[in-house]
Amino acid sequence: MQTLTVDLADRSYPIHIGEQLLKNRELLVRHVRAKQVYIVTNDTIAPLYLPALIELLDGYQVDTTVLPDGESFKNLETLNQIFDGLLEARHNRTTTIMALGGGVVGDMAGFAAACYQRGVDFIQLPTTLLSMVDSSVGGKTGVNHRLGKNMIGAFYQPQAVIADMSVLESLPPRELSAGIAEVIKYGLISDREFFEWLESNLPDLLARDPKAMAYAVKRSCENKAQVVARDEREGGLRAILNLGHTFGHAIETHQGYGVWLHGEAVAAGMVMAADLSHRREAITADELDRIVRLLERAHLPVKAPASMTPDDFLQLMGVDKKVVDGRLRLVLLSKLGEALITSDIEQDLLQETFAACRADEHTAPPGA
Ligand SMILES: NC(=O)c1ccc[n+]([C@@H]2O[C@H](COP(=O)([O-])OP(=O)(O)OC[C@H]3O[C@@H](n4cnc5c(N)ncnc54)[C@H](O)[C@@H]3O)[C@@H](O)[C@H]2O)c1
Ligand SMILES: O=C(O)C(=O)C[C@@H](O)[C@H](O)[C@H](O)COP(=O)(O)O
Numbered sequence: 563m564q565t566l567t568v569d570l571a572d573r574s575y576p577i578h579i580g581e582q583l584l585k586n587r588e589l590l591v592r593h594v595r596a597k598q599v600y601i602v603t604n605d606t607i608a609p610l611y612l613p614a615l616i617e618l619l620d621g622y623q624v625d626t627t628v629l630p631d632g633e634s635f636k637n638l639e640t641l642n643q644i645f646d647g648l649l650e651a652r653h654n655r656t657t658t659i660m661a662l663g664g665g666v667v668g669d670m671a672g673f674a675a676a677c678y679q680r681g682v683d684f685i686q687l688p689t690t691l692l693s694m695v696d697s698s699v700g701g702k703t704g705v706n707h708r709l710g711k712n713m714i715g716a717f718y719q720p721q722a723v724i725a726d727m728s729v730l731e732s733l734p735p736r737e738l739s740a741g742i743a744e745v746i747k748y749g750l751i752s753d754r755e756f757f758e759w760l761e762s763n764l765p766d767l768l769a770r771d772p773k774a775m776a777y778a779v780k781r782s783c784e785n786k787a788q789v790v791a792r793d794e795r796e797g798g799l800r801a802i803l804n805l806g807h808t809f810g811h812a813i814e815t816h817q818g819y820g821v822w823l824h825g826e827a828v829a830a831g832m833v834m835a836a837d838l839s840h841r842r843e844a845i846t847a848d849e850l851d852r853i854v855r856l857l858e859r860a861h862l863p864v865k866a867p868a869s870m871t872p873d874d875f876l877q878l879m880g881v882d883k884k885v886v887d888g889r890l891r892l893v894l895l896s897k898l899g900e901a902l903i904t905s906d907i908e909q910d911l912l913q914e915t916f917a918a919c920r921a922d923e924h925t926a927p928p929g930a
C-alpha cells in the first residue's frame with residue numbers, strides 16, 4: 563500500500579492506494595470516530611462490494627442507502643434519500659458516512675456529509691478509476707441542476723480516501739476510458755513527463771496492468787493533491803483542474819446527464835481547449851495532434867456532438883462557475899504540460915474551434 567497526504571493543515575488527510583484495501587478492517591475503522599457508520603452506494607456496486615464491507619464492520623451500527631445508478635440521479639431529490647435514511651436510523655453527529663462508488667456516489671455522499679447536522683465525517687471509498695484519480699480527492703462535493711453541472715454543493719474534505727485497486731477488475735471498459743481522460747488531464751496541465759509516460763504506457767493501462775494502474779493513480783493523486791493544497795477553494799490556481807470542463811460540462815448538460823460520461827465530455831472538451839490553445843500559438847500542430855491521438859487511443863471522443871451549435875455552447879458555458887461579472891474564463895494550455903486561466907478570449911478563434919471540433923452527423927455518439 564502507498565499513502566499520500568493532502569496537505570491542508572488541520573484538515574489534512576491520507577490517500578491510501580493498494581490492493582484488497584476494502585478487506586482491511588483496521589484501515590477502514592482507523593478513520594471512524596464512533597460506533598455508527600452509514601454507507602452510501604448504488605444498485606450496481608451494492609451487489610458486488612456492499613455485503614463484504616458490512617460484514618467487515620461487525621460491531622458497528624451500519625446502515626445504508628443504495629441509490630439508483632447514474633448521473634441522471636445526481637440531484638437534490640435523490641440526495642434526500644440519504645438524509646431520510648440517516649434520520650430514520652437515528653445517526654447522530656459522530657456518525658461516519660462512507661461513499662462506496664464512483665464520482666456520482668462520492669459527490670453526493672460527500673455533500674450529504676457536509677450538510678447532515680451541519681457536517682459529519684466521511685470517508686471516500688472510490689471504485690472507478692475516475693473517482694480514484696480525481697473526484698475522491700480535494701473536497702468538491704455536490705449535485706447537478708437541470709441548468710448546469712455541480713451547481714449546488716460544498717467544499718468539504720473527507721477524513722481519508724481508500725482506493726482499493728482490486729475493485730477496478732469489474733469496471734466496464736467504457737468507464738475505464740472515462741477515467742483515463744482525467745488522468746491525461748494531469749499530464750496536460752502540470753506534468754509533461756507524465757503525459758509522455760502515458761503516450762508510452764497507455765496499452766498497459768487499457769489492459770489494467772496492476773503496476774501501470776497503481777502508478778497512474780498515484781501520479782494523478784500527487785498532481786491533484788499539490789494543486790488542492792495550494793488553493794483549496796478555487797480562488798485561482800485550482801481552476802486548472804477544470805481543463806476541458808467548461809466545454810465538457812456544456813456537452814453533458816446539453817446531451818442530458820449520463821448520455822455522455824463525464825470523462826468522455828472532458829476528453830472532447832480538452833481537445834477544444836487544446837485546439838484553441840494551438841490557434842493562440844501556445845502549442846504546436848504536432849503537440850495538438852499528439853493530444854488528440856492519445857485520447858483516441860484511449861477510446862475517447864475527440865469531437866463535440868454534431869447536434870451542438872456554437873450558440874448552444876456559448877449559452878451553456880455562460881453558467882460556468884468560473885464566469886466572473888458575466889465574463890467567460892477558460893482554462894487553456896500555455897504549453898504542453900502547463901495551463902493558464904484567462905478571460906482574454908479571442909471570439910473569432912473560439913468560433914474557429916467550435917467549427918473545427920464539431921463531429922459530422924454520421925459520427926456515432928460515445929457508447930453506441
Ligand atoms: N468532486 C470532484 O472533484 C469530481 C471530479 C471529477 C468528476 N466528478 C464527478 O464524478 C462523476 C463521474 O464519476 P465516475 O466516472 O466515477 O462515474 P459514476 O460514479 O457514474 O460511475 C461509473 C459507472 O461505473 C459503475 N461502477 C462504479 N464502480 C464500479 C466497479 N468497481 N465495478 C463495476 N461497476 C462500477 C457505476 O455504478 C456507474 O454505472 C460526475 O458526476 C462528475 O461530475 C467530480
Ligand atoms: O477538483 C477540481 O477542482 C476539479 O475541477 C476536478 C474536475 O475533474 C471535476 O469534474 C469537478 O467536479 C469540476 O468542478 P466544477 O467546479 O467545474 O463543477
Ligand SMILES: [Zn+2]
Pocket residue numbers: 696744807824828
Ligand atoms: Zn472532471
